Amino acid sequence: MTFSTLLIANRGEIACRVIRTARRMGLRTVAVFSDADADAMHVAMADAAVRLGPAPARESYLNIPALLDAARATGAEAIHPGYGFLSENAEFAEACAAAGLIFVGPPPAAIRAMGSKAAAKALMERAGVPLVPGYHGEDQSDATLRAAAMRIGFPILVKASAGGGGKGMKIARDATELEEAIALARGEAVSAFGDDRLLLERYLTKPRHIEVQVFADTQGNVVHLFERDCSIQRRHQKVVEEAPAPGMSPERRAAMGKAACDAARAIGYVGAGTVEFISEGDTFAFMEMNTRLQVEHPVTEAITGQDLVAWQLRVAAGEPLPLTQDQLRIAGHAIEVRLYAEDPARDFAPSVGTLKHLALPDGEGIRVDAGVRGGDTIPIHYDPMVAKVIAQGADREEARRRLLRALNATEVVGVRTNLPLLRAIVATPAFAAADLDTGFIARHPGLLAPTPPPPRAALAAAVLR
Incomplete structure (x- = not known):
């Protein structure tokens, strides 16, 4: 080192x-x-x-x-x-x-190459990485955007080129909604990123969000550590992530892994990165590349047995990747949920306050990554994450059952959280059947209905009220 x-x-x-x-x-x-x-x-x-x-x-x-x-x-x-x-x-x-x-982390040039969604798509197009039909050109006039939208076809997604976290994204379902979608997306883009450039993409009606973990070293080696399904989202932000992606065939895994590695090579990447794809049916297409470690990296660690932060530190020290592609294997299944201090009933508004009581789960196959303890305060200034709860099992159903048991053992008093929503998602038959897409929560509005906590959590709340 x-x-x-x-x-x-x-x-x-x-x-x-x-x-x-x-x-x-x-x-x-x-x-x-x-x-x-x-x-x-x-x-x-x-x-x-x-x-x-x-x-x-x-x-x-x-x-x-x-x-x-x-x-x-x-x-x-x-x-x-x-x-x-x-x-x-x-x-x-x-x-x-x-x-x-x-x-x-990666070289500055690689960060810049992926920093603009439009420029990244143009670069990926030249590298032969599949793209969703869309427009990512320099001409940002309303007339050009309208013409491109008509050529691509509706419904269409209007996105901030410099965007992230769901900001600056609007859907136009037909030509009558396009003008307003452009204006709103442009306004949000300027406010959030100081950049009003937009891109257009064909909006898929029941897509899955599948991402591939890539790693590269300074010796020119590039590997992928398989994929994660991050389809269950709220306001374009992930709620549940799992690895490997349900229903992934070996042939499709190889194709997506190759595309992700090609993307990394195209920008001279070094370190940990995530290539995000949108998938519908038998097709997949590049969305963006995150030039950092992801929140959901623990599920990849669980199925590969690797410590990705250790990989990052070794690569940063100039060492070669610890394993080659043919040495990497998938073992079992892992699912992660993000426990947030937020109120799903109020459009996921952050909930600020003191954690009067916090009991996080443990047990076989359970990992918890937390940054707070009981008595800590959730401040207004930062992301209101309480913890990530990860369950691993020999197969998806074992991981799901372990996760549900862990969530039922979790107790938070003092702030509102998305814990009832997480329990409801993991328990619903659609999730058990792996019927996943980015509209999962919208398709199951009952998930947002308040649910009574398990008895122990109810007792804790009563005692500390």
């Missing part, structure tokens, strides 16, 4: 996750924190911690000079960006290099 001290430029469960692996590898770890996180779990876990600034992310976790100062002050030679915040920021990667620090 070419470095001995690692600074984690992030917070919450991902910072805790990286710290665990780094310490197992004998590395000294440095946490960073805002005023809102002074007593946070990741701060307590690290060997050292540095205050960045006030609670707002722009004044703390997005403050590049403060992060570099923290690395210098603590002797850190490498920075892991986690996900979110600056993890896909080419300027941050360049600033790390200029400061003589190792950025645990």
Whole structure:
């Protein structure tokens, strides 16, 4: 290993996750924190911690000079960006290099290549990666967008080129809805990303969201660690993820894996990345590439037996990939859910407050990645994730049963959460039958109806009320 001290430029469960692996590898770890996180779990876990600034992310976790100062002050030679915040920021990667620090992530050029959805699609088209019919050109006039929409056909998805997290996405089901969809998407794109460019795609009516985990090293080796199904979403954000994808044939897995590796090679990729595809019927097409580790990486770790953060750190140190493609195998099935402090009945609005009581599950086949403890506060400034609950089994049904049991044993008091929704999804016959698509929650509106908690959780709530 070419470095001995690692600074984690992030917070919450991902910072805790990286710290665990780094310490197992004998590395000294440095946490960073805002005023809102002074007593946070990741701060307590690290060997050292540095205050960045006030609670707002722009004044703390997005403050590049403060992060570099923290690395210098603590002797850190490498920075892991986690996900979110600056993890896909080419300027941050360049600033790390200029400061003589190792950025645990891809080269800045690769981040930039995938930073614009339109430019990424053009690049993938040249690399021979399948695309959904659409328009991703430079001419952004309303007339050109209207003409392209008529050529592509309805329904059509209008998307912010620089978008993410479901922002700047609108559906036009026919020509009468197109003008408003363009105007709304453009407005959201400017507000969220400072970039009004749009792209158009044929809107698939019952698609699945399937992504492939790729890894590349500095010696030119590229592998995929199979696929994940992330179809169950709310507002274009993932709720349930699983690996491998149900119903995936060996031939299709090989084709999607090859396409993902071709995408990585096309941009000179290094490190962990995720190539996201939209799939309907027997077809699949490139959507985007996330140039970082994903929230849902634990399900891939579960079925492959690999530690992806360890892979990241070894690749960043210049080592070759630990395994070749033909050495990688799938064993069993894993399902992950994201437990959020949010209120599904109020359009998933964040729920801020103190975790008066928190009981997270354990047991055979259960893994929990958390960044908070009982007594901690869910702040208004950041993503309101409480924990990720992952269940592994010999097959999908065993994993599903274990996950349902784990969710029924989970207790959260003090904030509203999506726990009832998660329980309902995992228990529904459609999920058990793997009848999955991105409209799953919309097709089952009863999932959002309030449900009584299991007896133990009800008792805890009564005691702490």
